[in-house]
Amino acid sequence: MQRADPGVCQRFTLWAYQWMQTMLFAIEEINQNPVLLPNLTLGYLAFDSCLAESTTVGAALAMVTGQEAVVVSGGASCRGGPQVPVIIGDARSSGSIAVARTLGIFDIPMVSYFASCACLSDRRKYPSFFRTVPSDAFQAKELARLLRLLGWSWIGVLYGDDDYGRYGVQLLLQELQGSDVCVAFSQVIPKTHDPRRIRHIVETIRLSTAKVVVLFAIAEDALPLLKEVVRQNISDRQWIGSEGWVTSPGASSPENLPALVGTLGFALRKAHIPGLRAFLLRIRPSGSTTHPILRDFWETLFECSLEEGTDLRPRCTGLEDIQATPNDYSDVTQLDVSYNVYKAVYAVAHAIQDMLACQPGQGPLENGSCPSVDNVIPKQLLHYLERVNFTTPLGDVVNFDVNGDPPASYDLINWQVNDRGTAELVTVGQYDSSNPPDQRLQLDLDKVVWGGGWTDKVPVSVCSAPCAPGTWKALQKGKPVCCFDCIACPDGEISNKTGAIECTRCPEQFWSNDRRTQCILKKEEFLSFSEPLGIILTVLSISGAVLTTIVLLTFILHRDTPLVRANNSELSFLLLLSLILCFLCAMCFMGRPLAWSCMLRHTLFGISFVVCISCILSKTVVVLVAFRATLPGRNIMRYFGPVQQRLGICLCTLVQVLVCILWLTLDPPLPSQNSATVRSATVVLECAARSLAGFAALLGYIGLLATVCFLLAFFARRLPDNFNEAKFITFSMLIFCAVWIAFVPAYVSSPGKYTVAVEIFAILASSYGLLLCIFVPKCYVILFQSQKNTKKNMMGNNNKGQ
Structure with a gap:
């Protein structure tokens, strides 16, 4: 040696x-x-x-x-x-x-x-x-898997300034690419262990919001850093260690435990080697022939000197007992x-x-x-x-494989405190590359004591809390992908899982619920008979029909009186019947739109109003011609008798019938969904006119007849005699035209089912206008002023004129 x-x-x-x-x-x-x-x-x-x-x-x-x-x-x-x-x-x-x-x-x-x-x-x-x-490629891959498994998406990374630290962290970061784990900070531990640089690194740890710190270094580099962490009393972090230091006796010393308890890391598989401890304990220095390395070992272990007078340390006898002093050399509990x-x-x-x-x-x-x-x-x-x-x-x-590497196997080590107050490295899991892929990493969470004050549950380390269902992740500008804001899904879109990166649009017939977590069927909207507005319009429609029927019965019962006879009772009866249809056709516009109801409502509306206006037009023409016919040399009344009147009404009505037949044949109105409500929680069911030309022809023809009728009545409004009803027709046509002129902008601007309500209101308002202006004055005379219902009174103004 x-x-x-x-x-x-x-x-x-x-x-x-x-x-x-x-x-x-x-x-x-x-x-x-x-x-x-x-x-x-x-x-x-x-x-x-x-x-x-x-x-x-x-x-x-x-x-x-x-x-x-x-x-x-x-x-x-x-x-x-x-x-x-x-x-x-x-x-x-x-x-x-x-x-x-x-x-x-x-x-x-x-x-x-x-x-x-x-x-x-x-x-x-x-x-x-x-x-x-084992190669660090295995460790880095499993470290990344461990971080993802425990839901730690916001971590700090420290590594030694050597090939072990740099390559290890490089592999770890490669494994984390494309995952939900982001690095809050990354610091390199200098080989010189400069105190100022070490303090800066620890200050970075303290100020960071990342609660999990991965330390990839050998023990010689890790120890100075951990010593400073303990000195600054940073105890709210969960430390994840590599095998280079996590089983180091110096790192897990009792003075480090308050800050580092709960440390979790990969360690090489340990084993018990029989006879090794006895072999380790048998060495002894042999005086002047002692090898320099053995001399250094003995003097370091017992803090003494084998040579007299060399320094201030006490003299070693060479007989000191190695096992009497707890030390890293004789400790065979972690033989990795x-x-x-x-x-x-x-x-x-x-x-x-x-x-x-x-x-x-x-x-x-x-x-x-x-x-x-x-x-x-x-x-x-x-x-x-x-x-x-x-x-x-x-x-x-x-x-060894083709790269000279052995099969990879690790123990997952957790730092815990035993009854003696010292560190106990507890095995809480294993990794074995020879197992099937889904069984290689095994971790018993029930055995783990967590660091950072989370002793009873897994620590949380995230930059942003996971977005709840109904929201999506919007990245914060200039920050890693783990930092985001949770934005509520727009109307009509949902997210039904935690941490969704985007919202999913609901199918056409569905809409998002209030929480934006699931798609529900859209609420169908149409003017129904059961809702308040539908009830009001129904009451008005039936009331108008009933009132018109009463007027009709009144006229029938008094058909022989001068007033009824003078107002052309046949046209009056037909007009009242058509008004009843006008009131009742309003009810066809309510309820769920169906194919037959869509065709019926416009056809019944168009024909009944044409009959009504045709009768009024015929009455107006008869009034006007009757007065002109009384002039000398004029005898044109023979051209406007009852037969001609009926024929005129039939011809006017036939035109509208032809318009309706062409419309229903070529492009009839059918039920549809309002395109303006596609991006809405409700879908408005309506009868789409489809052919604007047909709808315009139907309304235009009614408007044409009403305009002609109004002009003729206006010209005849000042004709003498109580017989003249032109002034009442004028008022009724004025109301009729005003209602339908106001109908157009109201119809265009009304949303949803209120479009139908506007149309019904226009029908009822114009019908009531005709009924009240033309027939109420007559009924008042018939029922309450019967003394005026005489032939003499009917001709009163005419006699004065002669």
Whole structure:
């Protein structure tokens, strides 16, 4: 054992010395094994790398260039150049990379027990590198899966300034790409452990809203940072550790527990190696011949000096009891890295055993010859290391894949406090790459004690709380995708799951509920008989029909009176019948629109109003012609007798009937949904006119007749005699025209079912106008002023005129 450069090393690491002693234990165990490598003794060279790449490469070169004597088990020395066909180490990824690059070109194999950087799996760069520790590619992938599994979408990342930290975090971030996990901050721990820089990193942790911190570093880099975290009393974080530090005894010391309890991380599988503890405890310094590394170990462990007067420390006797003092060296409860050292030594031994078992003619050399074990050639040993496959004395299978990596297996470790107030590393889960994909990662949440004050439930670490159903995520400008605002879905769209990134539009016949979580059938809207407005219009319609019927009965009962006879009783009866139809047709516009009702309502409305206006027009013409016919030399009344009147009414009505027939034949009105209500919670059912030309012709013809009637009545309004009813027709036509002129803008601007209500109101208003203006004055005379219902009174004004 040698130290390559005594001036480089700054401090002695007890657990690293345990690793070296484990190698010696494995070598001694193999040399004493009568089955494995019989009649062959393994020797070794051991150098201290001092955690520096230059020292590590120098030590490796010293081993392979013959600068040191070979030390075999038992202390004997072999003269001549060293027989070092393989290197066990280095522990660090950076050191292993440096050595593998240097010695790889000479095909000298090396087997690392702790260098986990995924970059070392590159066979083109490192063709002779093997390891018994899993690649960080597995750890990074499972770390990302663990974060997603526990719902941590807002995390902080810390990593060491070396190949292990940089490559590990790079792989982690690659695994997190495209997921719902975002990085709130990312900080690198400097190798110099500058206090000011360390304080800045811890301040970043304290100010961040991320409650979960992933630390990917070796123990030497993690310890200074964790010490500052404890000093600043940051205890509200959940720490996630890599295998590089999560089982480090220094990190889980009692003084760190208040801040770091609940730490969760991946750790190498630990094992119990029988006999190792006794082997570790048997070493003793031997005076002046004590090896410098052993001297450093003893003085560091017992804080004393083996040489008198060298410093202010007390003198060591060399008889101190190692097991009496709790220390990292003699602690065999967490044999994870040491077990990898153990497997690495056995891998080399089994490769040499396979060389011994080679059968002539079946070997890897030219002509099938076998290599010689008297002088092991590194390149030949490399061939057998690639194919090694064995089971350790502890029952674990060891082999290497095409990249020199072993099967990956981890324990999930949780830091908990035991009854003694010290840290207990509890296994709460496992990962095994040999299992089926859905069974590789297993975690027992009931066993976990969480950090950050969330001891009884999984901590929450999110930038923004998940959006509830009915809302969608709107990213905040300039921030990661995990930071967003929850926006309510627009009308007609829904989101029925938590964290929706967009809302889904409801189908055409559906609409969103008030919470925007599901699509429901749209509420159908039409003017029904049961609603208040429908009831009012129905009452008005029936009342108008009843009132008109009463007037009709009144006229029938008094049909022989001068007033009824003078007002052309036949036309009056027909007019009243058509008014009854006008009132009743308003009810056809109410209720659910159906194909037959849509065609009936417009047809009945158009024809009944044309009959009504035609009767009024005929009465007006008769009044006007009757007065003109009384002038000397004029006898035109013979052209406007009852037959001609009936024929005129029929001709006027026939035109409207033809319009209706053409409309219903070519493009009839049918039930439809109002296109203006497509993006609405309700769908308005209506009768679509479809053919605007047909609807315009129907209304236009009624308007034409009403206009002609109004003009003729207006001209005849001042004709003498009580017989004249032209002035009443004028008022009725004035009301009729005013109602339908006002109907157009009201109809266009009314929403939904109120469009139909406006149309019904126009029908009823114009019908009431005709009834009240034309017939109420007559009924008043018939019923209450019967003395005026005489022929003399009817001709009163005419006599005065003569």
